[in-house]
Amino acid sequence: MLSRSAQGLYWMGRYLERAAHLCRLMQLQVETLVDRPLREIHFGWNRVYRSMNQAPPAGTLEAFRSDDYTLADSYTLADHLTFEPTNPDSIWNCFVYARENARQVRNYISAEMWLSLNTAYLHLQKLNIQEIWKTTPESFYAGTSVEINTFAGVTDATMYRDEGWHFIQLGRYIERVQLSAAVMLAQIADHGRQDESFDADWANLLHAFHAFDAYVHTYSVVVQPGQVLDLLVTDGLLPASIRRSVDSAAEVLRAIGHGPAPNSSREALGLGDTLCKCVTARRNDVAVWQPVLDRVHADSKKLHHLVIDAYIDYPLEILPAH
């Protein structure tokens, strides 16, 4: 497969995963605006931005003094994260870039995949923050999540399991690991605080991973931060756990096999296996999880670079032309 096409598929997977991540967090965040304390709302916005490795626009987050300020700033922040064209990670831009990548690799994806993604893009194109804020913004984020999930389902049902498929999956899993680790680290950074919204923050995190019910089944209705992280990181049955993503990424790497840059592909495979080992043991301790998640976060970034070096932007001196 053409390296640039593999790259396009890989990034398409990453952008849609990023949009899905933002939709989940935003849905929960706009729900908090209805009845949660100002501090919890403030924390929620910080968590979203930290997970994206971004700072909020200047002037916001400083002024959470009253409901009015909070709602006005929240509107600005939601716009910035959802529709802002200058924010490269806004949901809108994620769709623009995913679609643009998909458009360039239309001959590698199924017609149904293109139709699904393009329809979602055209739908989003007609909306803006005023429009969605008028009624229930959470239903917009839920609906957009459904569109992304539909695309994933259509992909699963219609795409030939060749290299193109593997690169889409690789993009999704690497992005998911990176964002999941980042949002958990943002949560941990605020862990020292003890107030009335403390439990709600951790429960909220479980909801962001569609893991609340699983947590209740596995542990109890009492939310313990160490156990929350155990579940979100190590659980092999939870679809959105880091472990599942890391295992899947390692499996995809094995399926793709060695690329034209053998050192990089060997290193990528090795790193995939190392990451798997990192996220299998339960630790039940927030303080113990922090360095592990730091490493997972850093290694997922490193894995990205190794993938690019191994299959996309490999040095030409190696030249095994055929």
Place this chain on the structure above:
Amino acid sequence: MDFEDYEIDSAFYDEMFQPDGNPRDHCRTLYDSLLRLPVEELVRMQERVTHSFSSEGITFTVYGGDEANERIMPVDCLPRLITAGEWRQLEAGLTQRLKALNLFLADIYGSARIVEDGVIPVDMVHGCPQYRVEMRGINVPHGTYVAVCGTDLVRTNEGFHVLEDNLRVPSGVSYMVANRKAVKANLRRLYRSCRVQEVEHYGRLLREILKELAPREDPDPCVVLLTPGVYNSAFYEHIYLAEEIGATLVEGRDLLVNGGYVYMRTTSGLRKVDVIYRRVDDDFLDPLVFRPDSLLGLPGLMGVYRAGNVTLANAPGTGVADDKSVYAYVPDMIRYYLGEEPLLMNVKTYICRREEDLEYTLDNLEDLIVKRVGESGGYGMLVGPRSTSAVRDAYIREILENPADFIAQPVLDLSRAPCMIEGRAAARHVDLRPFVLHGRETRIVPGAFCRVALREGSLVVNSSQGGGGKDIWVLGD
């Protein structure tokens, strides 16, 4: 739907109706079906067709200011019908024309007999910006310089005329297939009863001719489609064709030259490329030979091409044969190379470099269409009858400055066909662009991209200037 308000003007050939208002014989089935259909249903059908183009991303790009805007290709849901007999005549004429044009290109990049024999002025050929001296002495596979040709034809009361030969990177074929797919899906029963000839095999034919043009006998040569990239106005078509012909869609940055061959960068290493169906203009193909600032092409490509290690389709330098001045000599080329009379008419063309033609053009500017020889896509054109005296004066100054840059043609009474406009049938001017393929031999799918000037009274069919598309049904015998 009724046609009570439909305007039939005997000055224009109507594709569906005779001058007395009765439908043409071959359009009777279509006419009867449309009469039976409630107009609301046709309006919904038009909306469905437009919606399907939107959701499938069948677009083109328009450049305005600093921005490139992706637009949905407008499509009219009423088909235009052509009889099998008319099509056979067109097919024969197009085949004859492309044969002569390929011989002309082989000649002017070889011994240049036609110039020596004074059939065509030497300065017109060598002075043409599209004449590529780098092509001299290169042997192209099967003498095929033009593998894909998109000829613009118009019909008047006198019959079909060739308006333009597009021999460089003609586009529009994807819209031909997309129009067919969308219209067929909405007029299923009618389509079956009309016994329409299929066009969907265009991709297969294109693949066959590209394989025939491979530098060496190879049952499975590596074919790529070279696109300028996502911002090109025809990018949708590039994606579509790459898929249809099973070629990898590449940009210049995906390719490299090594050891006298072209390679593309793949996830499993470098892969040798045999045939490049290029949709990049000559100027941008190789910065070492043509424009040095080009980022779209591949440095060293022409060297590999000259060595015969890769095929470029179409060959560089074909633009000299579709130059708007050289166009006037195509009938002479047919006589010169083939010893035959042209089967398709040219439009009378006044070449402003000739003194008498210049004089005629300046005296009759109000009645003529003036075109710049180097422009295409309807840009830089003066439509005399619709121009103001100030615009004409400006043109006169420009023409006098550089007469060789201009040609003039009479305003053609382009035929009209019924289109769905604001919920009723209205007559709009149309042309057609069939696509002629040539590898070892000529192949043509029975169909064309029919362009429509959607604005009332307009003669400009280009999509960049308010035009749209329409399906053409070539009927079976």
